[in-house]
Amino acid sequence: MPREVWPTALNSDDVAPNSGTNYPKPYSGRVAGRSKRRLGDAFGLSNFGVNLTRLEPGAISALRHAHTKQDEFVYVLEGTPTLVNDRGNHLLEPGMFAGFKAGHSDAHHLVNRTNRPVVYLEIGDRSKRDHVLYPDDDLEARSHGGSWHFTRKNGEPY
Secondary structure, eight states: OOOOOOOSOOOGGGSOOBOOOOOOTTTGGGGTTEEEEETGGGGTOOSEEEEEEEEOTTOBSSSSBEESSOOEEEEEEESOOEEEETTEEEEOOTTOEEEEOTTOOOOEEEEOOSSSOEEEEEEEEOOTTOEEEETTTTEEEEEETTEEEEEOTTSOBO
């Protein structure tokens, strides 16, 4: 059986930024100005993902959401994003971090309300059969076989 060979170490600039999204229209445009370098993918990590994420001024990290199975963690490296959750708005600074426990209904996202870029590490597990709830939008997502399937809240597909 052939063994896959992964790099020993990389510089984050060696990983191309990706500004795409899985969100269906009309939601896909709402994350314009966000780019991710999928650092974990560069090593073939399958149990958790690590992204170096950049938010340009005015950009958001994601639609405000909560996972049923996936834990999430963010660590701010540059800039001052606003964490928006069910308890309000919270200004974060470099060196601050936040965690989001799976199954907790505290929907969240980061917003860059400044005129400078925000850079942070985003870490999440890749739990199977995750269900993502978006309380502010007519959207739900379920993971099946390594990909996301989006529907309206009534189950109708996009």
